[in-house]
Each structure stands twice: as C-alpha cells, then as structure tokens.
Amino acid sequence: MPIRVAVIGGGAAGLCAARYLRAKPDVFQAVVYEQADQIGGTWVYTENVGKDKYGLPVHSSMYQRLRTNLPKELMMYPGLPITEGGRTSFIKHTEVLQYMNRYAWTYDLHKCIQLLTRVQSVKPIVNCNKTSWEVTVKSVKDPDATPQVNEFDAVMVCNGQYAVPSYPDIPGLETFSGKVIHSHEYRHPEDFKGQTVVLFGAGPSGRDICIDLHTFVNKIYLSHHIPSLSAVLPDNLQEVPDIQSIDKGRVVFTDGQSVEADVLMLCTGYLYDLPFLTPECEVVVDRKRISPLYKHILHTKHTSLSFIGVVWTISPFQLLACQVRFAMAALDGTMILPSRADMDADTQRDYEYRRDELKYPHHYAHKMDHLQWEYNKELLRLANVVDDDGATLPLFKELYALTRRLRAKDLVNYKKRIVETSDDLTSWQVL
Numbered sequence: 370m371p372i373r374v375a376v377i378g379g380g381a382a383g384l385c386a387a388r389y390l391r392a393k394p395d396v397f398q399a400v401v402y403e404q405a406d407q408i409g410g411t412w413v414y415t416e417n418v419g420k421d422k423y424g425l426p427v428h429s430s431m432y433q434r435l436r437t438n439l440p441k442e443l444m445m446y447p448g449l450p451i452t453e454g455g456r457t458s459f460i461k462h463t464e465v466l467q468y469m470n471r472y473a474w475t476y477d478l479h480k481c482i483q484l485l486t487r488v489q490s491v492k493p494i495v496n497c498n499k500t501s502w503e504v505t506v507k508s509v510k511d512p513d514a515t516p517q518v519n520e521f522d523a524v525m526v527c528n529g530q531y532a533v534p535s536y537p538d539i540p541g542l543e544t545f546s547g548k549v550i551h552s553h554e555y556r557h558p559e560d561f562k563g564q565t566v567v568l569f570g571a572g573p574s575g576r577d578i579c580i581d582l583h584t585f586v587n588k589i590y591l592s593h594h595i596p597s598l599s600a601v602l603p604d605n606l607q608e609v610p611d612i613q614s615i616d617k618g619r620v621v622f623t624d625g626q627s628v629e630a631d632v633l634m635l636c637t638g639y640l641y642d643l644p645f646l647t648p649e650c651e652v653v654v655d656r657k658r659i660s661p662l663y664k665h666i667l668h669t670k671h672t673s674l675s676f677i678g679v680v681w682t683i684s685p686f687q688l689l690a691c692q693v694r695f696a697m698a699a700l701d702g703t704m705i706l707p708s709r710a711d712m713d714a715d716t717q718r719d720y721e722y723r724r725d726e727l728k729y730p731h732h733y734a735h736k737m738d739h740l741q742w743e744y745n746k747e748l749l750r751l752a753n754v755v756d757d758d759g760a761t762l763p764l765f766k767e768l769y770a771l772t773r774r775l776r777a778k779d780l781v782n783y784k785k786r787i788v789e790t791s792d793d794l795t796s797w798q799v800l
C-alpha cells in the first residue's frame with residue numbers, strides 16, 4: 370500500500386511536494402488541497418484586498434508591477450529550466466506564475482490537486498506506535514456542504530508564510546490621521562500619487578515597494594535600522610530611524626525627529642499561521658519560531674507531519690526540492706531518523722548557534738541566508754539522495770551573492786540588469 374500523503378497548499382512548496390511524491394507512485398499517493406481556484410499561491414496576483422470572492426482572507430501579497438528580487442535562475446525548480454521572461458533576469462510575477470503552471474503540466478500534477486478545497490483541521494490518530502492523520506476539508510465554493518474527513522499516513526504543510534500581516538506595536542498608531550496600510554494590501558503606486566509616505570521596514574517588501582512608489586509620490590521617509598541599505602537611493606527618499614510613536618498626523622522617530630505624513634506603509638512582515646492544526650498536533654508557534662521541528666521540517670514527535678517552506682531569506686525553489694526529499698526519506702524509511710531526544714537536541718543546537726554565534730534574535734529561528742547552501746546539501750545527504758537533481762549547483766550561491774551586491778550598489782536599478790548564465794549553469798556574466 371502506498372503511503373498516503375496530504376499536501377496542504379498548491380503554491381511553490383506544494384507543487385514541489387507533488388512533483389517528487391508523484392515520481393514514486395509505488396511508494397506514495399499524494400493529494401494536494403488548495404483553497405484557491407488555481408495553483409501558484411503567492412504568485413497569483415489579485416486586485417482584491419481583505420476578502421476574496423469566496424469570502425476567504427486574501428492570500429497573496431503580490432503587487433501589480435512586482436518583478437522578482439532574484440534572477441530567474443534562482444526561481445527555478447531543479448529539472449525544469451525557466452525560459453519565461455526571455456532575456457530578462459528579474460522577471461514579472463505573471464511570468465513566475467506561468468512557469469509554475471508549466472511545471473504542473475510537465476509533471477502532470479493536476480491529477481492530484483483538488484482546487485477550491487480548504488483544509489479545516491488536521492488531527493493525529495495514534496494507534497499503537499503508528500500515527501495516521503485525520504484531515505478534514507471543506508469546499509470553498511459550497512460552504513454549506515458537509516466537510517469531508519479523510520485519513521492519511523502523512524501530512525506536508527505547505528501553506529505559505531506571507532499571508533497574515535504582522536502589525537507593529539507603535540504607541541499612538543490608532544491616532545494616525547492619514548492612511549495606514551500593510552504591504553499585504555499594497556497593489557498600485559498610483560494610489561499614492563503626490564503623497565508623503567512613511568514606509569516602516571526595509572526588508573524585501575519595504576525595499577521593493579520604495580522602488581515601486583518613488584516616481585509617484587512626493588516623498589518617502591524610509592524608517593529602518595539596517596546599517597547600509599544601498600549606495601544609490603531615489604532623490605525623494607530619505608532614510609530615517611525606527612518609528613518611536615505617532616501623534617495624529619505626525620510620525621516621531623527614535624532620534625527625536627518627526628514628520629507629517631499622509632500615509633504610513635507598514636512593511637513589517639508576516640506571521641506563521643497554522644489554524645488547521647488541532648492542539649493534539651502539539652505544534653507551538655512562538656512569535657517566529659515553530660516547534661518542535663527537526664531541520665526546520667519534521668515534527669520531532671509526529672515525524673509524519675512535515676513543514677515545507679518555513680525557512681526564510683532563501684532561494685526558495687531549490688531549497689523546497691531539498692526539503693521535500695528529506696521529508697519523503699523520513700516517510701519511506703530511506704533515512705533512519707535519530708531518536709526524538711537527539712532530534713530535539715539538534716534543533717536546540719541550531720537555535721543556540723544562531724543566538725550565540727550569529728547573534729540572531731529569537732525571531733530569526735528559521736532565517737537561512739548564508740546557511741542555506743550547506744543546509745540544502747545536508748538535507749540531501751541525510752536523506753541519502755544520490756542524484757541532487759541540480760538543486761545544489763554552486764551557481765545558485767554565486768548568483769545569490771551577486772544579487773546582494775547589485776542591490777547594495779543601486780537599489781533603484783538593479784532589477785534592470787541582465788545576468789546571463791551558460792546553458793550548463795556553471796558560469797555567469799552581468800550585462
């Protein structure tokens with residue numbers, strides 16, 4: 370009997386899971402539940418904010434003119450070259466979605482995807498030493514229909530991490546007389562024509578939205594604490610420290626300066642959201658840390674429950690492919706897992722290394738950045754995967770570092786650069 374796997378979500382992670390699970394039909398049988406009416410997750414652009422046409426909270430935080438912040442080779446699943454966007458390197462979001470659809474067709478993934486099906490609850494059923502999973506799903510189109518209860522041997526959670534905004538606790542925020550908007554709801558720069566915007570946060574969304582906005586607005590105050598953002602910034606952008614408080618129309622910064630603003634744009638990130646896991650799953654979300662996860666993937670008590678795509682600051686498409694194969698190896702016995710105590714100890718060591726050596730704050734528990742390259746290799750090594758499928762090419766690390774340099778040099782124009790790679794993905798040049 371194949372191992373029955375429920376995959377929650379049909380975004381980049383869920384599709385990747387489906388692709389590798391379907392490649393072993395004698396071993397696995399996958400069902401992907403996707404609440405939207407199409408695959409793609411984050412990459413499905415919508416004009417809607419708040420609720421979607423089915424009354425569900427809007428999932429995607431995509432804005433209309435977004436181009437990727439990584440060259441397209443880093444947006445490529447192992448095994449399927451990305452040709453979308455022609456010679457352009459930093460491609461449009463529509464082209465990423467097109468690529469993901471091509472991936473789904475190439476590997477015949479639609480056969481196992483159930484669209485418009487929302488996972489409502491996931492509950493372990495412990496029988497002697499074996500855990501199976503009761504997965505309750507609901508039709509999105511027909512909310513009055515009776516929920517369906519199915520049993521699986523394993524669950525892969527692939528529900529994304531950029532759908533539920535995190536709001537900062539700023540004294541006086543409720544008194545702000547202008548418009549407050551989170552980057553999750555940002556769609557068009559035209560909506561802010563001629564206005565003065567305080568943009569809070571210079572992570573990937575904050576940086577990108579500044580560039581999208583700057584030719585439309587009167588002035589942007591970019592409030593952040595990153596030591597050196599970029600050598601070139603737009604003329605009408607002024608860097609300011611973090612926000613201390615708000616007093617009606619005035620935003621006060623930690624250095625005592627204050628400015629009048631029409632708009633406060635919160636680019637303050639997102640929260641992990643796992644509403645379908647019942648308390649019996651024993652998953653704890655402590656701010657930005659999900660526990661207890663071995664290698665940021667496997668629940669150390671219920672190892673047939675895995676989380677794909679929890680880590681961040683990554684080159685996602687290759688990393689997801691490594692995570693999926695690691696989770697599969699734990700399920701089919703290709704990998705013998707350490708004891709629960711050893712897995713927990715490994716997780717603790719990883720956490721302490723981040724805290725003590727890298728000086729990361731608690732909420733960086735799943736941040737990867739420079740750690741991702743060795744991490745990917747380690748996952749495949751532990752999973753006894755001999756053919757890495759092109760997931761760990763040295764080129765990816767080089768392009769990632771190159772992108773960082775291009776961005777640091779010129780935040781405004783780096784996405785216009787063309788990074789040309791050789792067909793065998795061993796070398797590159799910037800044009």
Ligand code: FAD
Pocket residue numbers: 377378379380381382383402403404405408409410411412428430431432436437438439443444486487488489527528529530531532574645677678683684685686
């Ligand atoms: P998602 O794409 O969020 O997919 C999760 C899926 O799960 C969704 O389809 C959702 O509908 C579904 N789902 C959720 N809950 C349920 C449920 N209960 N039942 C059924 N289905 C459910 N990465 C890059 O590499 N380059 C970029 O340039 C880049 N730009 C980005 C820009 C923005 C604005 C954002 C928000 C992210 C960006 N990212 C970028 C990161 C991006 O999120 C990843 O590339 C990747 O798409 C994450 O895929 P995922 O499958 O983990 O999550």
